[in-house]
């Protein structure tokens with residue numbers, strides 16, 4: 001078994017090169033090649049042939065293959081379906097904003113969390129990704145599109161805090177000055193609410209934005225759409241959010257998918273308002289993305305606007321998320337799911 005070299009930090013690579021009897025700067029050279037997307041040691045032309053062969057014997061370089069690529073006709077959003085070395089597939093979405101180009105990446109193949117409205121979880125969790133496989137999504141999206149990436153959201157397939165150590169390592173890699181050097185302040189991490197892990201993340205005091213998928217203000221409603229709420233209920237979750245803010249000074253962003261007749265009443269808005277009082281927060285209202293075969297449907301535009309007004313009138317910052325890529329199954333999990341169901345057979 002060869003070692004996955006792209007999952008190594010620069011410090012680890014330096015130590016490994018020392019063991020091979022090589023000077024530390026060699027590690028820096030290799031690290032830079034890898035983080036610019038080199039897919040074989042043979043490409044690393046500033047290393048001797050002998051060293052390249054030595055590395056090739058010990059290490060492997062991950063590189064996903066594009067299986068599907070869908071481009072929105074409306075807004076330039078591009079969705080990639082990648083095939084990993086073991087044949088599993090994950091999705092990445094590239095979104096173009098006025099402030100820069102952002103990628104939404106996956107951290108697991110499938111998901112164990114079981115949210116009722118989400119396509120990613122329908123087949124359960126297959127496996128967690130490796131740090132290199134997360135980094136590759138950013139790297140190869142940049143290379144394929146020819147665009148530079150300034151922002152990352154961990155909002156694709158999977159639950160980031162369920163793959164905690166890998167995600168921490170990925171953040172270190174993508175943030176490193178010798179690598180892609182993407183600022184922590186330009187990274188958002190979204191969680192369904194794994195409270196002990198939110199507390200662990202708080203201890204790291206990272207400058208990223210924590211996004212919490214709340215989707216309901218009461219246990220009564222949240223229990224019906226998010227199984228995680230039975231382990232960590234709304235009160236426990238919001239207490240962890242308050243402590244997270246205390247520890248990091250970072251305002252929390254709450255995701256709230258508006259589902260018709262489930263969580264979209266004016267009463268829900270008022271309850272939410274009451275529970276968020278005093279917590280520096282931003283609420284992102286997202287009209288539910290319809291998932292084929294699901295009994296859940298999006299709220300009407302009017303209902304979303306009314307809900308937003310109740311929040312903003314009460315002093316809570318709330319915006320309605322612009323939906324990008326509506327014409328290309330851009331809600332994460334949908335492309336992989338459609339491919340697993342239909343696409344593979346026709347290949």
Ligand code: SAH
Nearest residue numbers: 118155158159190191192213255257288289
């Ligand atoms: N597991 C993490 C991140 C992945 S999902 C989490 O739960 O936050 C990214 C966001 O998309 C979450 O807020 C999730 O609840 C939301 N989401 C999933 N399916 C959706 C759908 N059909 N419509 C709208 N938002 C959805």
